[in-house]
Amino acid sequence: MTAMRATWHQQGIAISLTTASIVFYAFTAVVTGQFSQVSFAGFLGLFERTVALSLVAMGQAVVIAGGAIDLSVANIVSVAAVLAAYFMQNDPGNIAEATVMVIAICGSVGVLNGLLVTLLRVSPLIATLGTSLVLQGILSLSYGALQGTVPKAFQVVAYGKLGGVPVSLLSLLTIALLTAFVLQRTRTGSRLLAVGGNPRAARLAGIHGSRVTVATFAFSAVMSALAGLYLASRLGTGTPWIGRDGSYDLSSIAAAVIGGTLLSGGRISIAGTLAGVLVFAATDAIFNMLQIDPFLSQVLRGVIVIAAVASYTYRSREEAA
Amino acid sequence: MQTTTERRFGAAKEDVPLLQMVGISKSFGQVEVLQGIDLTCTAGTLTAICGENGAGKSTLMNILGGVFAPSAGEIYIDGQAISFTHPSEAKARGIAVIHQELNLLPHRSVADNIFLGREPVRFGMLDRRRMNRDSAAALRRLGSDIDPRTPCGALSIAEQQLVEIARALTEEARILVFDEPTAALDESETRALFGLIGELKAAGVAMLYISHRMAEIRELADRISVIKDGRRVATMAAAEASIDNVIQLMVGRALGDFFPQPASAPGGESLLSVRGGGNAQLRGIDLDVRSGEILGIAGLEGSGKAALARALAGVDPFQCGEVEAFDRLGAPRSPRQAARRGIAAIPDDRKRDGLGLSQSLRNNVGLTLRAVTNPLASATSGGRSHRRLDALLAETEVRCADFGMPVGELSGGNQQKVMFARWRAVAPRVWIVSEPTRGIDVGARAAIYRMLRGFAEAGGAVLVVSSDLMELIGLCDRIGVMAAGQLVAELPRGTSEDEIIRHAMRHDPPQVGRSQGQALSARDGDAA
Numbered sequence: 042m043t044a045m046r047a048t049w050h051q052q053g054i055a056i057s058l059t060t061a062s063i064v065f066y067a068f069t070a071v072v073t074g075q076f077s078q079v080s081f082a083g084f085l086g087l088f089e090r091t092v093a094l095s096l097v098a099m100g101q102a103v104v105i106a107g108g109a110i111d112l113s114v115a116n117i118v119s120v121a122a123v124l125a126a127y128f129m130q131n132d133p134g135n136i137a138e139a140t141v142m143v144i145a146i147c148g149s150v151g152v153l154n155g156l157l158v159t160l161l162r163v164s165p166l167i168a169t170l171g172t173s174l175v176l177q178g179i180l181s182l183s184y185g186a187l188q189g190t191v192p193k194a195f196q197v198v199a200y201g202k203l204g205g206v207p208v209s210l211l212s213l214l215t216i217a218l219l220t221a222f223v224l225q226r227t228r229t230g231s232r233l234l235a236v237g238g239n240p241r242a243a244r245l246a247g248i249h250g251s252r253v254t255v256a257t258f259a260f261s262a263v264m265s266a267l268a269g270l271y272l273a274s275r276l277g278t279g280t281p282w283i284g285r286d287g288s289y290d291l292s293s294i295a296a297a298v299i300g301g302t303l304l305s306g307g308r309i310s311i312a313g314t315l316a317g318v319l320v321f322a323a324t325d326a327i328f329n330m331l332q333i334d335p336f337l338s339q340v341l342r343g344v345i346v347i348a349a350v351a352s353y354t355y356r357s358r359e360e361a362a
Numbered sequence: 363m364q365t366t367t368e369r370r371f372g373a374a375k376e377d378v379p380l381l382q383m384v385g386i387s388k389s390f391g392q393v394e395v396l397q398g399i400d401l402t403c404t405a406g407t408l409t410a411i412c413g414e415n416g417a418g419k420s421t422l423m424n425i426l427g428g429v430f431a432p433s434a435g436e437i438y439i440d441g442q443a444i445s446f447t448h449p450s451e452a453k454a455r456g457i458a459v460i461h462q463e464l465n466l467l468p469h470r471s472v473a474d475n476i477f478l479g480r481e482p483v484r485f486g487m488l489d490r491r492r493m494n495r496d497s498a499a500a501l502r503r504l505g506s507d508i509d510p511r512t513p514c515g516a517l518s519i520a521e522q523q524l525v526e527i528a529r530a531l532t533e534e535a536r537i538l539v540f541d542e543p544t545a546a547l548d549e550s551e552t553r554a555l556f557g558l559i560g561e562l563k564a565a566g567v568a569m570l571y572i573s574h575r576m577a578e579i580r581e582l583a584d585r586i587s588v589i590k591d592g593r594r595v596a597t598m599a600a601a602e603a604s605i606d607n608v609i610q611l612m613v614g615r616a617l618g619d620f621f622p623q624p625a626s627a628p629g630g631e632s633l634l635s636v637r638g639g640g641n642a643q644l645r646g647i648d649l650d651v652r653s654g655e656i657l658g659i660a661g662l663e664g665s666g667k668a669a670l671a672r673a674l675a676g677v678d679p680f681q682c683g684e685v686e687a688f689d690r691l692g693a694p695r696s697p698r699q700a701a702r703r704g705i706a707a708i709p710d711d712r713k714r715d716g717l718g719l720s721q722s723l724r725n726n727v728g729l730t731l732r733a734v735t736n737p738l739a740s741a742t743s744g745g746r747s748h749r750r751l752d753a754l755l756a757e758t759e760v761r762c763a764d765f766g767m768p769v770g771e772l773s774g775g776n777q778q779k780v781m782f783a784r785w786r787a788v789a790p791r792v793w794i795v796s797e798p799t800r801g802i803d804v805g806a807r808a809a810i811y812r813m814l815r816g817f818a819e820a821g822g823a824v825l826v827v828s829s830d831l832m833e834l835i836g837l838c839d840r841i842g843v844m845a846a847g848q849l850v851a852e853l854p855r856g857t858s859e860d861e862i863i864r865h866a867m868r869h870d871p872p873q874v875g876r877s878q879g880q881a882l883s884a885r886d887g888d889a890a
Contacts, residue, residue, distance in 0.1 A: 226487045235467055235478050242465035245429065246479035246529075247450030308469040 054301040054353070055312035062316070062323035069327045078330065085207060087326055091318045092209045093118070093268040094296065097289045099220055100264030102297035102314045106224075107257040108237035108306035109165035113154060113173040114265045114293055115284035117147050120176055121269020122279030126189040133194040144266050150176065151262025155255030169258075173290070180281035190278045199275035209271060216267075221311040233257065238307025265289070296321060299349045320345065378441050380405045380568040381426075381537050386435035388421055395421045396592045398435070401570075403537070408559065408569040410579040410600070412612050413589035414775070414803030419572050420462065422589070423539050426570070427459035428452030439537070450479070458535035462542045462572075462801070463713075464522045468515030473497040475514050476529045500528035503561075505554030519546040520663060527555065538562065539570045544578060545801060548663055556582060574803065576605040588612055609804055620808050621836035622815040629839065630654045632686075633823040634674065634705070634792050636693075639683035643669035645847045647683065651792060651823040656814060658838030659827040660862045666847035668710060668796065671827045675707030675794045676700040688791050702734050706785035708778075710796035710827070716781050719770030723762060724751045726769045726780050731787040750787075758783035759809055775806025782813060793817055793824045799833060811837055831859045 066087065070078035077083055097114050104111045121143050128139030150172060157168035180187075201208040224230035235243040236253045243250050268289070273279045298304050299320060300313025324345060328338035381403040388396040396418045403409045413419050424430045426437065428446030436443050439455055446452045452459075466475050473493040474481075482489040482496075497510035506524045514522060523546045530538055544552045559582055562569065573579055579586060583600040588611040596611050630653035639647035643666050651657050651674075661667035672678040676694030685693030687703065694700035700707060709715035717726050728751050752765055760779045762772060769780055778798065785793070795814065799807040814837065818824050828834050834841050835857060843851040843865040851865035 228481045228483060228488065231470070231474055231481055231488065232479065234470060238467035238469055239465060242467060243478070245427070245449050245459070245461065245465050247448070247453045248479045249448065249450065303469070307467060 052310075052312060055310060055316040058299065058313070058316035058320050058349075062319045066323045066326055069330050073330050075330055078326070081205075085210070087322055088210055088319075089207050090326070091315070091322045092213050093271055093287065094289060094292055094321065095213055095315050095318045096216070096264045096268040096271070097261075098293040098296040098300075098314050098318050099217060099311060100261030101293035102300070102302045102309050102311065103220070103224075103233065104165075104257045104261045105294070105297055105302050105304060106237045106306055106309035107233050107254055108240060109158060109254060109257065110169065110294065111154065111258060111261045112166065112169040112290050113150065113176065114261060115287065115289040116173045116176040116180070117150055117262050117265035118269040118272065118284030118287070118289050119180055119279070119281050120150070120284075121147050121266040122273040122276075122283050123180060123184065123187050123269075123281055124279070125195075125270050125273040126191050126277075126279040127187040129189060129191045129195060131190045131192050133192040136192065136195050140270060143270060144263055147262045147266035147269070148259050151259035152255055154262070155251075155258035158258070159251035159254050177281070177285070184281050191273050196274050196277065198271060216264075217311055217315060224309060224311065229256075234307055234309065236306075237303075292321060295346045299346060301353070320349075379403065379438075380440065382438040382441075383422075383426070384436045384438070386422065386425060386432045386437070388418075388425060388430060389433050394592060396425075396432075399589065399592075399594050401587060401594070403568040403570060405536075405566040405568050406563050407584040408563060408571055408582050409585045409587055410583035411570055411572045411587050411589060412574075412579065412608055414612055414773075414805050417589045417612070417803070418592040419589055420541060423459055423461075423541055423570065423572065426452065426457060426537075426539060427461075428457075429459075453479075453533065453535075456534075456536035457539070458530035458533045458537070459539040460526050460530045460541060460543055462545070464519070464526060466514040466522055466525060469513055471511050471513055472501075472508055472517070472525050473510035475525055476500065476510070476532055478529070480533070496532055497528065500531045501525070503531065503554075503558055504528060505551065518663065520548060520551060523547060524551065531558075535567065537568045537570075539572075541572045542574065542801060543571075544573070544575065552578075574801075576608065579608075580605065612804060620811070622812050624655075624815065624839060625819060630821070631688075633688040634825075635686045636674075636680070637684045637686075639673065639680040639685060639693075640847075641669070641673060641678060641681040643678075643847050644673060644680070647673075647680075647849055649842065649849060651825050653791075653821050653823050654818050655839040656818050656824040656826060656837055658834035658841040659825065659844060660829075660831060660834050660841055660866060661844030662866050663829070665844040665866065667827050667844040669847070670844060670849075671707070671710075671794050671796045671825070674792075674825065675705060677707070698733065701730050701788060704788060704790040705792045706788070706790035706794065708781050708785070708793070708795040708798065710800065712774075712777055712781050717769050717777060720768050722767060723755060723760065723765045723769050723772070723780055724748060727751045727754055727783045727787065730784050734788060754783045754787055755780070758786060758813070773803070773806070775802045775809075778802055778806065778810060782810070791822055793822060794827075795824065796827045797829065798826060799828075799830065807833075831862055834862070835859065 067079050070076065070083070097118065101111055101114060124143050124146060125139055128142055129135045154169050154172055157163045157172070158165050163171075197208065199209055203211055224233065232243065232248050233253055235246065235248055236250045240250050269279070269284070272283055296317035297314050299317035300315070301310040302308060302314060321342065324342060325338065328335070328341070379402045383399060383401040386396055386399040386401075387394070399418070399422060401409070401422070411419050411422070421430065425432050428449040428451050431445070431447060437445065444455060467478070473490070476497045477493045482492050494510040501508050501510070501524060504524050504527060506521065508517065508521055508524065514525060517525065523543065527543060543555060547555065559569065571579070571582060580600065585597060586600050586603050586608060587597045588595050588608060590612060632650040632652050634651040636647050636649040639649070647670065659667045659670060669678065673680050676696050676699055679695050680693055687693070687705070689703055691703060694703060694705055697707065713719060755762075755765055758779045760776050760783060762776060769777060772780070793814070798810050798814065802810070814824050814826065826834065826838060839855050841853045841857060841862060842849050843853065843862055845866055853861060853865070
């Protein structure tokens, strides 16, 4: 009974956040007379705007559930976007190779983060802040040498459609389902949550916590790389500030926590994370439609994050975040 | 029982010992915790490990479980030398350790916790059906019907302990280590565990059993090893050992005045009196805690005895009824108010509710003092003066070379003394003390009993809430018995365990059918 209630509680967060986002979005569109926003294409547009942050936030949620935090995601997004454009040099023949290179390079940054945390025992906050600053510096220094654009063929990632639905959206859903499956139905998932929930218990149960931690950082970095590739495809090129401007670091943490992932580790909801990102996308869209000042919308974003998390803590009377 | 023990012990001598630890030493920095410990355990026997807290028992078990590597010495299993660098390697060798502190994941289900680190899979996926089925089966062997899908955070401490034991059971270990397994269990659960230990012996499992409870050791052990100050001082067949002898070896001195007797007839004016006190967990509490006396509160798990302590200390205050305190101010409405007025509260879980484990002894001792004194006073006065804090620690007989070291590195007994020292700083009139000696060695227990009696002799009123009936009977001048949130009986000094249990059970219908008979016979081996 209790077990079923717990599951319902988590999925309940995802369902209610999604419903609320869509209802408010549709209501605003109807009230302001912007009916194109509530068409099929309008909704797809809304969902499409969640793709990049969703990828990053899922990686972030996994790191958080494992008991750490990753502040380097924003700059990894930038690195991926810049390198994608540079490696492809507008030549469709380079796409496969460039994609693999970008994922490998970003993945190694993730592994480096993991090693800093596990081998050198640097706190995750400081370790990833450090790598983040290093990446940012390198990008700014070498951006002049790393110019390039992605070929038209690669823009299929962002603009291609399959049966009327954007390829990017389908890929996002596939990745989300796979991640949720691994977390809920495999040993990997249960060990990850063990390390995040109580590292000592995990160690005593014979789990090698360091391996798990390194893997979460690698996963997060790869997800950020995918987000960077998607943005490069969407914009046709990459810039060193694309990740920072999107504030992927703090937004990804907020989305994960709004979605029911425990900031202290040990509990995760992938559906909730996606719903958390949707809340942000819907809020932005609503403020756009209402033509509210973007700075004010930032204020409201902050209020929404705090209110959501406070409501969970208050209801469950435990440390939700 | 006697004959089986002898037969098993005799038979086991011919076998190669399943487990041999030879010359095990362990130092943490400068501190040598273990020095050349030898320990042998044969298949199908249980060796009890006795020793005061801080004697090094837990360190020894952690070495066996692969948590620490020994600084010197060898471990042999089936005569083969082995060494561990990670708990997973100890597990692979068939060693399972049931640690004293509970290490469960609160957000994961019972089954997830039981199979943590060795989850069964089918086609690459977790085989949840099997995990649930096997978990339920293991729990049933312990006489428990916990639903394996429940998150562990929703379980009581006793249930969590059962889950820890069930985990070790499903590992089908050949060497099983128990560290104070019954500390949180009630009588019927303890009985079920002991039955299971018998089965495991018959199945040829070698067991090591750490406990402070001599009655348990007498009942279960084939051999007893006594450790003192990191050295093994004696090993004997359980049949030859007497409790007094073991305690003397552990403490290194005879245990003459374990429970200090009151000098005069106790019971002066009432310092804290409650009439019709109640809240969500308590009903109609009538109670007087008098100057010069120690009042004991007994009761089963969930009887409200812990809630009573919290209510009196202002943690979860009474919602109704009248409370009169020595200062005519009524009931404390918060722990802060209680502290300012000199009502001390020692919590039942000092690690969770008492100490900042990574902070120094001095910081921990100064906590209450700093809370109630002027925060802007000079750095050398009040709660910031080392001299004052050190004096408090010394008065409370805290044994530690450096009062600046983290309190988490002390033994349980010394940690508890730090809790007492913290409150002595504000010279309380009333002491609300919960489980004063839980997980504490014999030597420190005696010191704490002397201290509590001393508070009463000095005119204070002491209320002791405890699950240890021996302790209540030996220490207290009166004993109140709680059941279903009410005080159901008040018994005078010199009452018996049977009498207390009879009252504790009477008002608790769900407990009666299940365990009354067992509980009574458990306390007195001859009654059954």
